[in-house]
Amino acid sequence: xxxxxxxxxxxxxxGKRLFRGFDDYSDVHRLQFDIETTGLxxxxxxxxxxxxxxxxxxxxxxxxxxxxPRELRESEIKATQYFLKLVKELEPDIISGYNSEVFDFNFLxxxxxxxxxxxxxxGGTLNDDKPIYFRKNATIKxxxxxxxxxxxxxxxxxxxxxxxxxxxxxxxxSSIKGWGLKYITKFSDVAKP
Numbered sequence: 001x002x003x004x005x006x007x008x009x010x011x012x013x014x015g016k017r018l019f020r021g022f023d024d025y026s027d028v029h030r031l032q033f034d035i036e037t038t039g040l041x042x043x044x045x046x047x048x049x050x051x052x053x054x055x056x057x058x059x060x061x062x063x064x065x066x067x068x069p070r071e072l073r074e075s076e077i078k079a080t081q082y083f084l085k086l087v088k089e090l091e092p093d094i095i096s097g098y099n100s101e102v103f104d105f106n107f108l109x110x111x112x113x114x115x116x117x118x119x120x121x122x123g124g125t126l127n128d129d130k131p132i133y134f135r136k137n138a139t140i141k142x143x144x145x146x147x148x149x150x151x152x153x154x155x156x157x158x159x160x161x162x163x164x165x166x167x168x169x170x171x172x173x174s175s176i177k178g179w180g181l182k183y184i185t186k187f188s189d190v191a192k193p
Contacts, residue, residue: 030055031092033083035104042110047076050083054092073115080108084124084132087157091126094158098181101138101161105152109134126156140164143171 010016031054039045050062062079066072087095097104112119120131138151147167152159166184170176176187185191 026055028055028094029090029092030094030096031058031087031090033095033097033100033104035107037107040103042107043114046072047079047108047111050079052083052086054090058090060086076111077115077117080112080119081122083108084119084122087124087154088126092157094160095154096160096162099161099163101152101159101164102147102149105134105159106150109150125154130155140167142167 031052033050033052035047036049036051037045037047046064048064051060052062053059062082064072064075064079066075109119112122120133122132124132133153134150135153136150137148140147140149163179163181166176166179170179176184178184182191
């Protein structure tokens with residue numbers, strides 16, 4: 001059994017759509033991103049790569065580089081700032097990643113804090129007066145279980161986690177045996193060599 005949020009319930013009941021006037025969602029500007037890290041703990045591990053791609057042909061890999069620990073820290077901060085600057089410049093309708101709400105955004109935010117900054121100070125929204133913030137204890141209902149996470153709020157953008165959609169589908173489709181990225185791309189027949 002799956003419970004929909006009040007917004008989703010309203011949209012289902014009324015037939016309204018998130019993007020008015022779009023019959024073909026390929027017209028919606030989507031940006032996907034992923035980060036690569038040296039480990040899972042932002043207190044001791046760092047980001048070394050941020051990949052960005054959108055459905056309009058933009059693609060960039062932001063690398064963190066340096067020879068000394070200080071150079072690496074400065075490069076990591078600049079990479080995060082640049083990533084958020086690109087998001088603002090590209091103005092996508094949707095920002096997504098796979099497990100990005102549970103890991104990627106949280107890791108970037110904690111790394112900024114560890115390095116003496118706040119991610120909200122780097123911009124990344126369409127209104128400079130409304131910084132990025134993280135709503136604590138947001139929930140997603142996945143069948144019989146509930147998952148809590150810190151929801152990323154970026155004014156002017158719809159931030160979604162594709163893993164949440166897959167896990168919701170898994171809760172109602174028993175033929176989906178896992179939600180890992182490699183498994184689900186094979187299951188969905190969209191895996192690339």
